[in-house]
Amino acid sequence: MNRAAxxxxxxxxxxxxxxxxxxxxxxxxxxxxxxxxxxxxxVSVLDAEGFFIEAVxxxxxxxxxxxLRKEAEAKAAAEAKVKAEAAAAAGEEPPVAEPVEQxxxxxxxxxxxxxxxxxxxxxxxxxxxxxVRSAPEVPSISQIYPGANWHERETHDFxxxxxxxxxxxxxxxxxxxxxxxPLLKDFRP
Amino acid sequence: xxxxxxxxxxxxxxxxxxxQHPATHGVLRVKLTMDxxxxxxxxxxxxxxxxxxxxxxxxxxxxxxxxxxxxxxYLHALAYNxxxxxxxERAAGIAVPERAEYLRVITAELNRVxxxxxxxxxxxxxLGGFSPLLYAFDDREHIxxxxxxxxxxxxTYCYFRFGGVYNDIDENFVAxxxxxxKRLRDRMPMYxxxxxxxxxxMTRLKEIGPISAEMCRKYGATGPVCRGSGINFxxxxxxxxxxxxxxxxxxxxxxxxxxxxxxMVRMDEIEQSLRIVEQALDKLPDGPVMAEKVPKxxxxxxxxxxxxxxxxxxxxxxxxxxxxxxxxxxxxxRAPTFSNLSLFGEACQGMLLPDALALMGSLDLVIPxxxx
Numbered sequence: 432m433n434r435a436a437x438x439x440x441x442x443x444x445x446x447x448x449x450x451x452x453x454x455x456x457x458x459x460x461x462x463x464x465x466x467x468x469x470x471x472x473x474v475s476v477l478d479a480e481g482f483f484i485e486a487v488x489x490x491x492x493x494x495x496x497x498x499l500r501k502e503a504e505a506k507a508a509a510e511a512k513v514k515a516e517a518a519a520a521a522g523e524e525p526p527v528a529e530p531v532e533q534x535x536x537x538x539x540x541x542x543x544x545x546x547x548x549x550x551x552x553x554x555x556x557x558x559x560x561x562x563v564r565s566a567p568e569v570p571s572i573s574q575i576y577p578g579a580n581w582h583e584r585e586t587h588d589f590x591x592x593x594x595x596x597x598x599x600x601x602x603x604x605x606x607x608x609x610x611x612x613p614l615l616k617d618f619r620p
Numbered sequence: 621x622x623x624x625x626x627x628x629x630x631x632x633x634x635x636x637x638x639x640q641h642p643a644t645h646g647v648l649r650v651k652l653t654m655d656x657x658x659x660x661x662x663x664x665x666x667x668x669x670x671x672x673x674x675x676x677x678x679x680x681x682x683x684x685x686x687x688x689x690x691x692x693x694y695l696h697a698l699a700y701n702x703x704x705x706x707x708x709e710r711a712a713g714i715a716v717p718e719r720a721e722y723l724r725v726i727t728a729e730l731n732r733v734x735x736x737x738x739x740x741x742x743x744x745x746x747l748g749g750f751s752p753l754l755y756a757f758d759d760r761e762h763i764x765x766x767x768x769x770x771x772x773x774x775x776t777y778c779y780f781r782f783g784g785v786y787n788d789i790d791e792n793f794v795a796x797x798x799x800x801x802k803r804l805r806d807r808m809p810m811y812x813x814x815x816x817x818x819x820x821x822m823t824r825l826k827e828i829g830p831i832s833a834e835m836c837r838k839y840g841a842t843g844p845v846c847r848g849s850g851i852n853f854x855x856x857x858x859x860x861x862x863x864x865x866x867x868x869x870x871x872x873x874x875x876x877x878x879x880x881x882x883x884m885v886r887m888d889e890i891e892q893s894l895r896i897v898e899q900a901l902d903k904l905p906d907g908p909v910m911a912e913k914v915p916k917x918x919x920x921x922x923x924x925x926x927x928x929x930x931x932x933x934x935x936x937x938x939x940x941x942x943x944x945x946x947x948x949x950x951x952x953x954r955a956p957t958f959s960n961l962s963l964f965g966e967a968c969q970g971m972l973l974p975d976a977l978a979l980m981g982s983l984d985l986v987i988p989x990x991x992x
Contacts, residue, residue, distance in 0.1 A: 458710060458926030458939075484840040486954040490941055546926070546937070546954070550837065550846070550853045555926065578839035581962045589674070604667040604991060613675050614950075 434460060434554055437480055444472040459546070459555040467560050467569040470545075474572045477547045477556060485546035485555070487572075487582035489590035493564070493616040496536050541567045543592055562592070571597035589614035632660055635973075639668050644980070645742065646987030650964075657972050662965045670991040677951030682708050682918045683782065685951070690776040692955065693989040695735040698728040698771075699931035701780040706861060707927035707938040708782055711920035719907040720784035721863045726900045727767060727779060729893040730797070733804070734763040735932035736886045736893075739984045743883070744815060746981035747824050752815050759807060762800045769793055782918060783911035794901055801894050808891065816887065825880035829979030831967050832877055839963035842956050843934025844889065845983060848882035850875040855930035867899045879982035886984070917946050924950075933957050933984050955989045 434451070441449045441463055448464040465473050518524065545558040560569055571594035573580040583594040584603035591612040594600060602609045612618060632655050639649040647668035653661040673692060677685045689704045690697035702724055709716060737760040741753030764774045770789050771779035779785055815821055836846040846853050854871040856864045872888035874881035920942040928937040934956025941950035960983050968976040 456710065456925075457923070458707070458928070481837065483837040484959075485935070485937060486840075486939070486952065486959075488939065488952040490950045544939070544952075546939070548935075550851050550858075553859055557926075576838055576840075577966065578841075578959055578962050581958065602667070604670040606667070613672060614678075 437461065437476070437554070437556070440476045440480075441473055444476060445469055454553075454555075459557045461554070461556040463556060463558045465558060465560050467562055470558070470560050471570050471572065471575070473558055474545070474547075474575050477558075478575050480549070481551070482547040482549050482554075482556065484576040484578045484582070485548045487546075487579055487586055488544050489586050489592055489614065490542040490544060491564075491590060491614060491616045492542060492561075493539050496539050500536065538563045538565060540564060541590055541592060543569050543586065545572070567592045568595055569593075570595050573597055588612070591615065631655070639665075642745075644987075645985045648961075648985065648987050648990070650980075652973070654973070659968050659971050659973060659976055662968050662976070664961060664964060666991055668991065669988055671988075673992045674951050674953060677948050679947070681946050682712075682920070682948060685948070686781075687776075687778045690773075690778050691988065692953065692992055693931055693933065693936070693957075693986050694775055695738055695986055696728075696731055696932040697775065697777040698724075698731040698767075698779060699929050699936060701777060702728055702862070703927060703929040703931075703936045703938050705780045705782055706929065707925055707940050708918065708920065710927055711923070711925040711940060711942055712782070712915075712918050714783045714914055715911055716784055717908050717911055718863065718905050719788075720909045720911075722900050722904050723770075723785050723789060723909060724780060725862055725864065725867075726789075726797070726897050726904075727770065727777075727785075729896045729900075730763050730767060731777070732893045732932045733890050734760045734767075736890050737763075739886060739932070740811070740815075743981040743984075744821070746977055747821065749815070749818075749821070752811070755807075755811070755814075759804055762796075762803065766793060766796050766800060769796070781910065781914075783914035784909050786910075788909045794904075797897060797901060801898055804890070804894060808887075811887070816883075822880065824975075824978055825878065825883055825982070826876075827878050827880075828975045829879045829967060829971070829982060830877045831963060835963055835967065839966075840959040841934070841963060842959065843931070843984075844882050844885040845934065845960045847871065847873050847885045848982075849877045853935075855928050855935050859928055861927070861929060863900075864896075866903070867896045869893075869896050879978050882982040882984075919944055919946055928954075931956060933986065933989070934960060953992055955992060957983065957985050958990045958992075961985060961990055 438449050450462050452462045454460050540561040541564055542559055542561050547556045562569055571583055583597055586592050587600055588602050588605045632653050635652040635654050637650040637652055638644040639647040649665040651663045651665055652659055673688050689700040693700050737756040741756035744752040768774045770787055770793050771777045831849050833849045833851050836849050836851055852871055852873045857871055869892045872885045874884050922942055922944045924941040926939045928935050936956055937954035939952040940948050943949040968979055
């Protein structure tokens with residue numbers, strides 16, 4: 432099991448980011464960020480290397496974009512304050528703060544998280560892919576790993592993520608007529 | 621025409637197995653499409669006791685979720701305790717005193733033996749043998765008494781805390797455990813004579829319900845299911861946690877891939893767990909059982925963390941996402957039997973119905989853990 436070789440293969444297929452994480456602190460060895468259309472290629476790499484599927488799940492990042500903007504604004508305000516103080520200390524006119532262009536907030540995302548592990552070597556690989564909340568679509572990997580079938584159904588139950596190409600995307604754990612997704616952060620029972 | 625002969629014409633009927641059926645170990649429903657006595661298609665239907673533990677995790681503080689962990693796999697609750705406290709300790713950077721880790725291993729391994737004993741009794745019951753269940757429950761009762769004396773409960777344990785365990789053991793527990801180890805070692809040959817070497821059991825299990833190693837990989841099977849298919853994978857050795865590296869124990873692996881192999885793996889694991897408990901009692905260090913200065917309100921730094929432990933049924937993993945607040949942002953529970961059962965539909969195609977029940981029993985299902 433060569434971690435560097437796997438990393439290289441994932442970089443070749445164009446994964447957005449492949450980083451080695453601190454195993455003792457995090458519990459996984461490789462953290463891979465891909466676009467939804469690269470997912471099949473990335474999973475195929477792991478399949479060819481003999482990985483087994485551990486789990487598929489989702490994370491709802493509702494409010495993340497607003498939080499990021501707030502953080503950026505706070506940072507900009509702090510910088511402006513420092514500049515103004517420096518200018519005042521030098522006896523100059525404080526610079527006029529330029530109004531920052533505030534466009535529409537980008538849409539929040541849902542994240543699908545795939546965990547893979549290897550029977551022979553300690554190498555947990557986490558693949559993440561992000562999609563907009565209004566149209567959460569990602570290709571199904573159940574053709575490669577039949578075990579993903581149930582995991583994807585469960586994730587669809589909880590988050591409403593649409594796994595395109597899934598053979599049987601009906602509720603698994605929720606009632607058969609369920610049309611709600613309880614793990615979305617804006618879900619109200 | 622005999623019902624056992626496969627019919628030429630496509631005459632099938634649908635048979636509902638469960639949700640209230642003793643052989644499905646709880647409320648699992650399997651929709652079977654049958655051709656006579658042969659299974660054409662099997663579709664497990666889940667969710668009858670789904671309780672949304674993952675949402676509950678997002679609604680309470682890190683510590684308040686602890687009792688939930690004992691209510692998923694109620695047969696090996698301490699391993700679930702262990703998985704959850706370990707991931708939070710990893711996230712929040714809490715160091716655990718060595719004595720506490722030893723106590724965790726001792727109690728979790730005793731719990732594993734009690735889980736395997738219950739599986740043994742229930743499995744033979746599935747196959748039509750009633751009395752082994754009573755023998756197994758007799759032995760299991762001793763473990764429940766021992767664990768009750770130290771944890772305060774008999775089934776849904778909540779004994780581990782962030783940074784240690786809630787209660788220290790006393791001399792009675794040590795003496796009682798040593799006596800129990802001797803007792804069970806004396807009884808194991810009886811189990812093997814009574815059950816394992818029984819010709820009826822062998823015929824019911826050998827070459828029945830084959831699960832190949834490749835199938836295990838594609839479905840993510842872990843625990844005794846994959847070890848019965850020749851895969852040497854045990855989280856305690858593969859991804860060592862707690863103080864397991866300090867003990868000398870083996871991982872039983874059988875190559876036959878059939879129900880008998882999975883049976884033998886669990887029977888051998890009982891002895892290995894007893895070995896671990898024995899060594900842990902011998903080496904048990906002195907010291908505190910709780911770390912000092914564990915913050916009352918836990919706020920792990922932002923990020924996501926994973927921790928896996930080996931339960932009686934396989935690899936249980938917890939993935940937590942923390943946003944730095946006092947409640948988990950996301951809590952994913954990876955239940956081993958969920959993956960193990962997902963291969964049942966493919967594995968039982970073409971099997972006779974009673975053989976499929978033997979295969980299902982050999983998977984050691986605990987439905988509350990699958991449904992969560």
